[in-house]
Amino acid sequence: MSRSVVISGLGVISAAGQDVPAFWDSLKSGRSAIRPMQPAVDGVKITTAAQLQDYQPEEHFSAEDLSLLDRYAQMAVIAAREAVADAGLAKDDAALAGAAAIVGSGCCAKNTDEDTCIQLYQKERKRVHPLTIPKGMPSAAASMVSYHLGIKGPAFVLSSACSSGSHAIIQGMSMISSGMADVAVVGATDAPFTFGLLKSWDALRVVSADTCRPFSKDRSGLILGEGAAMLVLESREHAEQRGATIYAELAGCGMSSDAGHITRPDVEGISTAMTQAMQQAGIAAGELDYINAHGTGTQLNDATETQAIQRVLGEHAENVAISSTKAIHGHALGASSALELVATALTMKHGIIPPTVNYSEADEECPLDYVPNSAREQTVDTAISNSFAFGGLNAVIALKKIK
Numbered sequence: 001m002s003r004s005v006v007i008s009g010l011g012v013i014s015a016a017g018q019d020v021p022a023f024w025d026s027l028k029s030g031r032s033a034i035r036p037m038q039p040a041v042d043g044v045k046i047t048t049a050a051q052l053q054d055y056q057p058e059e060h061f062s063a064e065d066l067s068l069l070d071r072y073a074q075m076a077v078i079a080a081r082e083a084v085a086d087a088g089l090a091k092d093d094a095a096l097a098g099a100a101a102i103v104g105s106g107c108c109a110k111n112t113d114e115d116t117c118i119q120l121y122q123k124e125r126k127r128v129h130p131l132t133i134p135k136g137m138p139s140a141a142a143s144m145v146s147y148h149l150g151i152k153g154p155a156f157v158l159s160s161a162c163s164s165g166s167h168a169i170i171q172g173m174s175m176i177s178s179g180m181a182d183v184a185v186v187g188a189t190d191a192p193f194t195f196g197l198l199k200s201w202d203a204l205r206v207v208s209a210d211t212c213r214p215f216s217k218d219r220s221g222l223i224l225g226e227g228a229a230m231l232v233l234e235s236r237e238h239a240e241q242r243g244a245t246i247y248a249e250l251a252g253c254g255m256s257s258d259a260g261h262i263t264r265p266d267v268e269g270i271s272t273a274m275t276q277a278m279q280q281a282g283i284a285a286g287e288l289d290y291i292n293a294h295g296t297g298t299q300l301n302d303a304t305e306t307q308a309i310q311r312v313l314g315e316h317a318e319n320v321a322i323s324s325t326k327a328i329h330g331h332a333l334g335a336s337s338a339l340e341l342v343a344t345a346l347t348m349k350h351g352i353i354p355p356t357v358n359y360s361e362a363d364e365e366c367p368l369d370y371v372p373n374s375a376r377e378q379t380v381d382t383a384i385s386n387s388f389a390f391g392g393l394n395a396v397i398a399l400k401k402i403k
Contacts, residue, residue, distance in 0.1 A: 005176045006402065008244040009087025009232030010342050011079035011187070015050035015225050016329040019082055023329075023339075024346050027354040028375045032328050034211050034223050037193075044198045046207050050225030050330025051193060068135050069144060070109035075228035075335075076141040076189040077148045083185065084149055087232035088244055091150040095238070100181045101155040102172050103141040103230075104164030104188030106334030106389075107197065108157070112136035114194040141189055145230075153181055162294075162331070164188050165229065165338030166387040166395035170253045172233050173397075182238045187230035188338040198224075204263075206298055212331070214295035214324035214356050215302045215370045217363035222296045225330020229338035231345075236402075247345040251400040252281030258392025265301050265388050270308035273394040274384065278312070281398035283382050285313045288320050290353060290383040292344045293370075295324020296331055303365040305386065310368075321378060323356045323371040337387035341397055344385045348401050351379050 010020050015033035017023030026033065037049040057066055060078055069077070080101075089096045112135050119125045134140065139157045146155040154175070158168045165188030172184030192201075201207050201224060208221035239246055254276025258269035278288065294305055302324075310317045325343045332339060347353055352375050359372035381401045388394050 003177050003179065004236035005173045005233055005250040006236045006239050007231050007247040007250060007345050008234050008239045009083040010247065010345060011081065011083030011086065011230045012339065012342055013075050013078045014227030014329045014332065014339055015052055018052065018055065020086065026328055027325055027343055028352050030328065030355045030357045030373060030375060032357050034330060041195060041198055045202045046198050046224065048210060048223055049193065050223060052226060067131055070112045070135050070140060071191040072105060072107065072109055072189045073141040073144045075191065076103050076230065077144050079187060079228040079230040080145045080149055080185050083230040083232050089232065095183050097150055097152050099151050099183035099185055100153045100172055100175055101142050101145045101151045102158065102168045102184060102186045103145060104158045104168035104334050104338065105141060105190055106159060106161045106164050107190050107192050108138040108159065109136040109140055110194050110197055111191055114196055145185060149185065151185060159334065160393045161389035161391055162333055163337055163387040163389040163393045163395040164334030165336065165341070166397055169231065169338065169341060169397060170255065170395060173250045173253060176233055176235050182235055184233045185230060186233055187228065188335040189228035190333040190335040191226045192224055192333055193226060208297060211358055212297040212327040213358040213360065214293070214297045214327055215363065215366040216359045217361040219297045219299060219302060221298055222331040225332040227329065227332045227335050227339060229335060229342045231342065246402050248348050248399040249402055250397065252277045252398035254396040256394045260392055263390050265304040266392060267304055267307045267311065269392055269394050270305060270388055271311045273396040274308060274312045274386065277384055277396040277398040281400060283398055286316045288313065288316065288382050288384065289380045290347060291320055291322045292340045292383065292385040293322050293324045294386045294388045295326055295356065297326065306366045306368060317368055320369065321353050321371050321376065322368055323354055325354050327357045337385065337395065341385045344383050344399055348380045348383060348399060351377060353378055353380065
């Protein structure tokens with residue numbers, strides 16, 4: 001059995017907006033959330049970031065709840081609440097009770113891990129918080145989404161670096177398509193602003209000293225972000241029976257692994273995932289309207305992704321609109337691919353393609369249409385969202401507009 005899978009609810013918390021309307025307003029306006037890191041961290045070279053502004057956990061959770069919620073889990077729950085409400089569902093609904101909850105994360109509960117190390121090794125305390133294990137376990141985000149929304153179906157966390165969100169969404173899509181579930185709450189979350197993670201990204205030397213400029217000749221690296229995006233997926237039949245609003249059909253997916261260099265992207269692996277997604281969705285090369293690119297702003301990634309697009313689309317590569325929204329919301333690691341799929345679904349709904357901001361100069365290695373700096377009104381019936389991760393883990397999701 002293979003069933004059509006659709007998106008019926010969206011939820012976001014990010015530097016570019018702490019709900020879907022604010023997030024979409026930033027995207028269509030090309031308003032970047034990248035700014036000087038606050039507070040500045042001594043001993044860290046990274047000085048700019050895409051961080052949540054004026055975020056107060058107490059506005060979303062009780063003190064008792066917060067004792068169990070690492071920052072990455074907080075954001076997953078907040079985004080899931082919005083997605084579920086957007087889908088017209090509620091905690092006591094039978095459809096939600098039987099749903100799956102699948103959350104991706106590249107870093108998981110690093111804030112709890114680091115706080116524990118500070119207590120033990122820096123402050124030389126003899127005890128840690130008694131709830132450190134349930135708060136800091138990698139699966140905590142899925143458990144908390146399940147708990148706060150009354151989801152009693154399969155619940156787990158997937159981790160595949162920057163492809164975590166796409167892999168979680170694909171897993172939910174597969175479960176619904178196969179008949180294992182009618183509804184799935186899926187997405188990803190990451191909160192990477194800890195001293196240890198910042199020092200580790202420093203060591204990789206891929207973070208820009210000022211800002212993110214995807215596909216621009218003067219691009220100088222990525223900018224770290226944080227946030228979460230969650231989506232409600234349903235079988236089309238289930239969504240239509242209850243009169244749900246449908247954003248788009250999850251029409252296809254492609255997954256591959258490079259089995260090569262641990263950090264260098266590979267044209268073959270990327271091309272394979274893109275081709276698989278389009279073939280499964282029944283989208284011919286000349287029919288593709290839009291690509292939400294992985295587009296990190298590093299020299300190698302953007303050139304390699306461009307080569308893959310040219311290989312897969314041939315002559316049509318020059319006609320397809322491409323944009324990277326990471327210059328707006330930052331590279332939120334595992335959460336980025338979920339944020340970007342939400343962006344792609346909103347692009348299809350509103351007929352507005354978000355721009356690639358900070359684009360200043362064309363690069364001969366990236367000669368395609370990256371929708372530079374200003375949004376574009378355009379009907380988008382077909383789209384793909386690209387995600388590529390350290391370790392050579394590639395995931396591509398294809399969307400089609402429901403007609």
